Amino acid sequence: MTRVAFVGLGAMGLPMATNLLGKGFAVTGYDLSLKALDALESAGGRRAGSAAEAAAEADVLVLMVVNAAQAEAVLFAGGALKALRPDGVVALMATCPPAAVEAIEERVRETGRRLIDAPVSGGVAGAKAATLTIMAAGPRDTFDAAKPVFDALGDKVFHVGERPGQGAMVKxxxxxxxxxxxxxxxxxFALATKVGVDLKILLEIMSGSAASSWMLRDRGPRMLEAEPEVTSAVDIFVKDLGIVLDAGRDTKAALPLAAAAHQMFLAASGRGDGTADDSQVIRSYFALNGSK
Amino acid sequence: MTRVAFVGLGAMGLPMATNLLGKGFAVTGYDLSLKALDALESAGGRRAGSAAEAAAEADVLVLMVVNAAQAEAVLFAGGALKALRPDGVVALMATCPPAAVEAIEERVRETGRRLIDAPVSGGVAGAKAATLTIMAAGPRDTFDAAKPVFDALGDKVFHVGERPGQGAMVKxxxxxxxxxxxxxxxxxFALATKVGVDLKILLEIMSGSAASSWMLRDRGPRMLEAEPEVTSAVDIFVKDLGIVLDAGRDTKAALPLAAAAHQMFLAASGRGDGTADDSQVIRSYFALNGSK
Incomplete structure (x- = not known):
C-alpha cells in the first residue's frame, strides 16, 4: 500500500485526499487551516503538525499548494524534502510556471529524490469526482511510481514527456x-452589441456552429448576466495568463493573442472586478468600446 | 409555389439551388460558368442568360455570389433589381460586411423592393445536406416571405433582428x-513546441478539456501535418477577418484579438501560403518564433 503525504488541503486538495483515502491509500495531510485538517481526519486520514512531519516515511509527497513559491517553501525551507525517504517521489500537482518546475526538480534531484511534474485540470468538480485530467512529465519510472496515486485522482492520466516542466507547459x-x-x-459579444444584435440568439447560434468552444458554452451565458455567480474569478486568469506569458518569455516565444487577452483581464482586475466571475472580462470590452 | 431566381451557382450555390428544386421550388439560375448552368439544368432547373433574366417574375431573388461588390454588380449595374417584380424579395445570402449590406438594402428599398440579409454558415457540406445555419435580419414580414426558401436550405433558421446588416454582423x-x-x-502549439511537448498528446488532452473548441478538434489535427488537404484556405480568413475588422472600424469597436489573429493569417498569405489550408497559419508562428 502506498503511503501518501498530502500538502495543501484546499478546495481541490481536500477532495483529492479524500478520494485517495476512499481507494485505500494511507494519507497523512498538512495544511495551515485547522478546519481542513479536521475534515481530513473525519474522512479517515491522519493530520500532521508540519509538512515535514507529513512527508516522513511517505512513498509519495503530493503538493497541491497555491503556487510555485509555496511548493518551494514546503519542500526546502519547510524541510519536507529532507524528511521524505530517499526513494520517495514528489508529485508537484499545483499549477506552476514551467521554468519554476524545472528549477524545483533540479533541487529535488540534487538530494537524490525524484519529482514528477503533474498539474491537473478539471476544477473542484473533477477533484471531487476523481475525474481530473493529469498531465504528468518526468522519467517513465518516476511516472510509474506515482501512477497509482494519479489513477485514484483522475480518469485522464497522461504521460506527456520525460522532462519535468513539460507537464507544467501542457497545463x-x-x-x-x-x-x-x-x-x-x-x-x-461587444462587437455584436454595437449593432443591437440580440446576444441570446447570437449565443444560441454560435453554440451550435463552428464558432463554438467549451468556454463559449460555459461562460457565454454568464456574460449575459450583470452579476453572475462566481465560478472562477477574473484574478485567476490574471495569474494564469501571467504564467502563460512568463512561459513565453522564458522560452522566447511571442504570444500575441495571449498577451492581448491578458491585458483585458488585467484591466478588469484594475477596475475592481478581480473577484468577479471571469466571464465579466466582457466589462473591459464595454469599458473600452463605450457600449452597454 | 414560390419562384426563385438563384444567382451564384458555385460550390455553395449549386447544391443550395438543387435542394430548392428537390423541394418543389421553380428555380431559374444564373452564373458566369456554363458548366454550373448545365448542372442546374440537369437537376431540373432553368438557365437564364443574365441575372436580370433570372430575376424577371421571381418571387425571391437569392444572391449567393462571392462578395458585396458582386451583389451590387448583379443588382444594380446588372439590372436584376429592376427586373424583379415590385413585391419581390432579395435574399442576400453571400458573406458581406454589415455596412455594405446596409448600403445595398437602402438602394433596394428606394425602388420599393425588400431585402432580407441572410448569410449562412455550415460550408459546402451544410449546403449539400440542407443543414445550413441561416442568420436572417430584416422586418418580420420580409423574413416570413423568404422563410420557405430558407427552410429548404437549412435546418437552423434564425431571425436575428429587424435591421438588415444585423444578419451580416452575426456572420x-x-x-x-x-x-x-x-x-x-x-x-x-507553437509554445508547446518550444519545450518539446508531443503535440499529438497535447491535442488529445486539449480536445477533452475546457480548452477545447470546434476549431481545435477540426483544425488541430491538420496543424500537425506538413501539407494537409485544403478544406478552407488561409486567404478565406485573410478576407473574413478583414470583414471583421472593417465592421469594427465602421462601428468604432476595438477588436484586439481579431486584429492580432488577422496579422498572422495575413503574414501567412504574404509568405506565399494563401492557398494552403488555414490550419497552416501555424507556419506564421513557427516563422515568428523560430521553431520547427
Missing amino acids: TVNQLLCGVHIAVVAEA | TVNQLLCGVHIAVVAEA
Whole structure:
C-alpha cells in the first residue's frame, strides 16, 4: 500500500485526499487551516503538525499548494524534502510556471529524490469526482511510481514527456487556450452589441456552429448576466495568463493573442472586478468600446 | 409555389439551388460558368442568360455570389433589381460586411423592393445536406416571405433582428470567433513546441478539456501535418477577418484579438501560403518564433 503525504488541503486538495483515502491509500495531510485538517481526519486520514512531519516515511509527497513559491517553501525551507525517504517521489500537482518546475526538480534531484511534474485540470468538480485530467512529465519510472496515486485522482492520466516542466507547459497551454477563448467571446459579444444584435440568439447560434468552444458554452451565458455567480474569478486568469506569458518569455516565444487577452483581464482586475466571475472580462470590452 | 431566381451557382450555390428544386421550388439560375448552368439544368432547373433574366417574375431573388461588390454588380449595374417584380424579395445570402449590406438594402428599398440579409454558415457540406445555419435580419414580414426558401436550405433558421446588416454582423462575429480560435490553437502549439511537448498528446488532452473548441478538434489535427488537404484556405480568413475588422472600424469597436489573429493569417498569405489550408497559419508562428 502506498503511503501518501498530502500538502495543501484546499478546495481541490481536500477532495483529492479524500478520494485517495476512499481507494485505500494511507494519507497523512498538512495544511495551515485547522478546519481542513479536521475534515481530513473525519474522512479517515491522519493530520500532521508540519509538512515535514507529513512527508516522513511517505512513498509519495503530493503538493497541491497555491503556487510555485509555496511548493518551494514546503519542500526546502519547510524541510519536507529532507524528511521524505530517499526513494520517495514528489508529485508537484499545483499549477506552476514551467521554468519554476524545472528549477524545483533540479533541487529535488540534487538530494537524490525524484519529482514528477503533474498539474491537473478539471476544477473542484473533477477533484471531487476523481475525474481530473493529469498531465504528468518526468522519467517513465518516476511516472510509474506515482501512477497509482494519479489513477485514484483522475480518469485522464497522461504521460506527456520525460522532462519535468513539460507537464507544467501542457497545463500552461491549456490555460492559454481557455483564457483567450473567454476573452474572444467577450470581444465578439461587444462587437455584436454595437449593432443591437440580440446576444441570446447570437449565443444560441454560435453554440451550435463552428464558432463554438467549451468556454463559449460555459461562460457565454454568464456574460449575459450583470452579476453572475462566481465560478472562477477574473484574478485567476490574471495569474494564469501571467504564467502563460512568463512561459513565453522564458522560452522566447511571442504570444500575441495571449498577451492581448491578458491585458483585458488585467484591466478588469484594475477596475475592481478581480473577484468577479471571469466571464465579466466582457466589462473591459464595454469599458473600452463605450457600449452597454 | 414560390419562384426563385438563384444567382451564384458555385460550390455553395449549386447544391443550395438543387435542394430548392428537390423541394418543389421553380428555380431559374444564373452564373458566369456554363458548366454550373448545365448542372442546374440537369437537376431540373432553368438557365437564364443574365441575372436580370433570372430575376424577371421571381418571387425571391437569392444572391449567393462571392462578395458585396458582386451583389451590387448583379443588382444594380446588372439590372436584376429592376427586373424583379415590385413585391419581390432579395435574399442576400453571400458573406458581406454589415455596412455594405446596409448600403445595398437602402438602394433596394428606394425602388420599393425588400431585402432580407441572410448569410449562412455550415460550408459546402451544410449546403449539400440542407443543414445550413441561416442568420436572417430584416422586418418580420420580409423574413416570413423568404422563410420557405430558407427552410429548404437549412435546418437552423434564425431571425436575428429587424435591421438588415444585423444578419451580416452575426456572420461576422461567427468568423471572428472561428478565425481567432484557429490562430490561438497555432499559438498554443507553437509554445508547446518550444519545450518539446508531443503535440499529438497535447491535442488529445486539449480536445477533452475546457480548452477545447470546434476549431481545435477540426483544425488541430491538420496543424500537425506538413501539407494537409485544403478544406478552407488561409486567404478565406485573410478576407473574413478583414470583414471583421472593417465592421469594427465602421462601428468604432476595438477588436484586439481579431486584429492580432488577422496579422498572422495575413503574414501567412504574404509568405506565399494563401492557398494552403488555414490550419497552416501555424507556419506564421513557427516563422515568428523560430521553431520547427
